[in-house]
Amino acid sequence: MSAEKLYLDKELSWLSFNERVLQEAADKSVPLIERIRFLGIFSNNLDEFYKVRFADVKRRIVINSEQGGNNSAKHLLSKMQSKAFKLNQDFDNLYNELILEMARRRIFLVNETQLDENQQRWIANYFRDQVLPHITPLLMKDDIDVMQFLKDEYAYIAVDLKKGTDSKYALVEIPTDQLPRFVLVPEAKGKRRKTIILLDNIIRFCLNDIFSGFFDYDSLSGYAMKMTRDAEYDLSHEVEYSLLEQMSEGLSQRLSAMPVRFVYEREMPSEMLKFLCDKLKISHYDSLLPGSRYHNFKDFIGFPNLGRDYLENKPLPPMRCADFEGYANSFDAIRDKDILLYYPYHQFDHITELVRQASFDPKVISIKINIYRVAKDSRLMNSLVDAVHNGKRVVVVVELQARFDEEANIEWSKILTEAGVQVIFGVPGMKIHSKLLLISRKEGDEFVRYAHIGTGNFHEKTARIYTDFALLTADKELTNEVRNVFGYIENPFRPVKFNHLIVSPRNSRTQLYRIIDSEIANAKAGKKAQIKLKVNNLVDKGLINKLYGASAAGVKVDMIIRGMCSLVPGVEGVSDNIRIISIVDRYLEHPRVIITHNDGDPQVWISSADWMTRNIDYRIEVATPIRDTRLKQRIIDIINIQFTDTVKARLIDKEMSNTYVDRGNKKKVRSQIAIYDYLKNVEKQTRSKLKNKEETNESTL
Numbered sequence: 001m002s003a004e005k006l007y008l009d010k011e012l013s014w015l016s017f018n019e020r021v022l023q024e025a026a027d028k029s030v031p032l033i034e035r036i037r038f039l040g041i042f043s044n045n046l047d048e049f050y051k052v053r054f055a056d057v058k059r060r061i062v063i064n065s066e067q068g069g070n071n072s073a074k075h076l077l078s079k080m081q082s083k084a085f086k087l088n089q090d091f092d093n094l095y096n097e098l099i100l101e102m103a104r105r106r107i108f109l110v111n112e113t114q115l116d117e118n119q120q121r122w123i124a125n126y127f128r129d130q131v132l133p134h135i136t137p138l139l140m141k142d143d144i145d146v147m148q149f150l151k152d153e154y155a156y157i158a159v160d161l162k163k164g165t166d167s168k169y170a171l172v173e174i175p176t177d178q179l180p181r182f183v184l185v186p187e188a189k190g191k192r193r194k195t196i197i198l199l200d201n202i203i204r205f206c207l208n209d210i211f212s213g214f215f216d217y218d219s220l221s222g223y224a225m226k227m228t229r230d231a232e233y234d235l236s237h238e239v240e241y242s243l244l245e246q247m248s249e250g251l252s253q254r255l256s257a258m259p260v261r262f263v264y265e266r267e268m269p270s271e272m273l274k275f276l277c278d279k280l281k282i283s284h285y286d287s288l289l290p291g292s293r294y295h296n297f298k299d300f301i302g303f304p305n306l307g308r309d310y311l312e313n314k315p316l317p318p319m320r321c322a323d324f325e326g327y328a329n330s331f332d333a334i335r336d337k338d339i340l341l342y343y344p345y346h347q348f349d350h351i352t353e354l355v356r357q358a359s360f361d362p363k364v365i366s367i368k369i370n371i372y373r374v375a376k377d378s379r380l381m382n383s384l385v386d387a388v389h390n391g392k393r394v395v396v397v398v399e400l401q402a403r404f405d406e407e408a409n410i411e412w413s414k415i416l417t418e419a420g421v422q423v424i425f426g427v428p429g430m431k432i433h434s435k436l437l438l439i440s441r442k443e444g445d446e447f448v449r450y451a452h453i454g455t456g457n458f459h460e461k462t463a464r465i466y467t468d469f470a471l472l473t474a475d476k477e478l479t480n481e482v483r484n485v486f487g488y489i490e491n492p493f494r495p496v497k498f499n500h501l502i503v504s505p506r507n508s509r510t511q512l513y514r515i516i517d518s519e520i521a522n523a524k525a526g527k528k529a530q531i532k533l534k535v536n537n538l539v540d541k542g543l544i545n546k547l548y549g550a551s552a553a554g555v556k557v558d559m560i561i562r563g564m565c566s567l568v569p570g571v572e573g574v575s576d577n578i579r580i581i582s583i584v585d586r587y588l589e590h591p592r593v594i595i596t597h598n599d600g601d602p603q604v605w606i607s608s609a610d611w612m613t614r615n616i617d618y619r620i621e622v623a624t625p626i627r628d629t630r631l632k633q634r635i636i637d638i639i640n641i642q643f644t645d646t647v648k649a650r651l652i653d654k655e656m657s658n659t660y661v662d663r664g665n666k667k668k669v670r671s672q673i674a675i676y677d678y679l680k681n682v683e684k685q686t687r688s689k690l691k692n693k694e695e696t697n698e699s700t701l
Contacts, residue, residue, distance in 0.1 A: 005654075008656065011054075015049070017582070020658050036300055054077075059230070119195070155225070181198060226262075261289065262280060262289070263289045318348075324339070334473065335450075338471060345676055346679075354472070365441065369396055432620040435457060453501075455468045477500050484498065504620060505620070529554065529597055533557070569653065593606055595635070
């Protein structure tokens with residue numbers, strides 16, 4: 001088999017992942033409103049794909065053309081465009097199907113031509129009072145640089161103002177940052193139905209109200225359009241700028257970055273389309289896509305449920321972790337034993353409460369945390385400000401280059417700095433993606449440290465929809481090494497050694513190779529050898545080759561990979577011992593976990609790092625071993641439940657076919673629901689043991 005066929009293109013693999021998201025919208029067993037929201041998730045994902053993956057390949061083509069390189073990137077871009085075009089067709093068909101499904105349940109999503117007279121009057125008043133103040137059309141004259149004004153995250157209506165045979169063009173931004181995208185329209189009394197209209201269609205209905213009195217025209221018509229820009233566009237690296245200033249300018253540059261995708265309504269006149277393509281400097285490498293009259297479908301993530309409860313997923317209320325109960329404060333609980341949280345099954349409040357307590361606890365000396373993504377109104381960040389006011393030393397490492405979160409992180413940096421927090425902007429040339437919190441406490445004559453090492457961000461909102469592990473520990477060996485990670489971030493040139501944590505870029509590659517080599521050695525010695533891996537993305541060729549070597553040596557490799565996967569399973573003599581599944585369901589699978597058989601003494605790590613070259617060699621990432629036998633088994637149980645999924649698991653194969661795992665005679669297992677039930681039982685047993693312990697203590701007294 002040629003070397004080329006041993007690695008799938010990560011970009012095509014990513015599109016295959018988004019196809020799995022679209023499968024959820026097509027799945028009739030998924031509640032209707034959730035299916036519509038999956039259309040929003042698919043659309044949001046595709047936006048990011050064009051901003052990052054598509055833009056990267058386009059840049060490679062330009063560089064190769066300048067340097068006289070080969071045309072492999074052009075071939076890849078062509079395949080990406082074909083796959084994306086097919087997915088867009090599937091999306092349009094599904095959208096139309098779901099609109100009909102809603103109508104059957106008496107929920108109507110209408111356009112401006114489907115309103116009765118009373119609704120028309122209501123819409124006209126709503127537009128005048130609520131919408132018009134936010135509308136300022138942009139006239140597309142020859143001397144206007146449209147690229148300076150168009151925003152990447154917005155949809156527009158391109159307006160054709162006709163006078164005789166002449167046309168003038170204008171752009172109207174749909175102000176979804178100021179107004180709701182979905183508007184409930186009043187129905188006639190007695191009508192048992194709900195009617196929703198999109199903000200786009202309200203504007204279309206009232207186009208004359210925007211332009212009449214200012215322009216002379218015989219007729220006007222509007223056509224939807226949307227542009228997507230390159231997210232990595234030429235960020236400034238001037239020496240005299242601080243990183244904060246660089247990133248602020250970088251955000252401005254992103255607003256004027258060159259487009260990589262232009263989506264337009266199919267009915268748009270050819271003269272208008274040509275005019276816009278010229279204005280936007282659309283090249284033959286860019287993706288020019290005809291579409292429907294609605295763009296920015298990402299807003300459908302928040303589509304409202306105006307019908308019965310069964311049209312949405314049944315709520316799974318997050319649990320309180322029983323390991324905190326029976327203690328005076330969070331520190332006593334963590335000092336007594338390691339605690340494992342698994343979001344969104346557990347409440348994120350345990351972390352915000354820990355930081356809140358630390359902010360005023362007289363024993364706490366310092367708090368250190370590294371931030372990649374946080375919520376806009378973060379209680380945790382506000383507690384850090386409170387901690388400074390209470391005389392604690394607070395150090396916050398802010399990653400200003402967290403893609404699409406730069407603006408929020410810049411704002412928080414300013415707030416924290418003004419409050420007196422020591423803000424560090426990380427290591428030049430390396431993103432800080434680790435999920436660390438370190439609290440130092442003076443207990444008697446001793447300094448005791450408490451650490452959080454996790455797979456996900458300190459983000460209250462995403463903790464309700466992303467699955468992630470978080471270890472809370474007072475283990476001296478681990479907390480001392482977490483302290484060393486913060487030291488490494490502050491001074492990356494100072495020698496530092498990690499004996500327990502796996503830290504990128506210091507030792508991740510060598511440690512991961514060692515972990516795999518250990519299982520290979522066991523297999524060659526005739527012992528049982530097995531690796532279970534869960535990551536979001538597997539594209540690093542060095543690690544893929546190691547896994548191929550493990551498979552060839554007889555190591556059984558089972559993997560759960562949500563997104564990109566360049567490894568080709570099932571190749572005879574190369575990867576026939578490798579099986580890969582992907583799970584897409586109501587929660588976004590986000591943890592990174594490594595489990596090895598280790599000759600009958602299983603080893604378990606949780607990590608912030610995906611198996612991508614950037615995460616292993618060019619970012620600061622942290623993996624921790626799980627030492628508590630109880631917690632180790634819990635993670636093993638959870639991963640094993642996922643491998644038994646017969647409802648939401650798809651097989652990853654070389655054809656990227658996204659075939660559902662064959663259930664056969666096995667019982668129906670939907671792993672995310674099964675895990676919720678499993679953890680519910682764990683918490684129940686823990687509380688029962690706690691109650692028995694309290695009763696025993698009382699009887700002893």
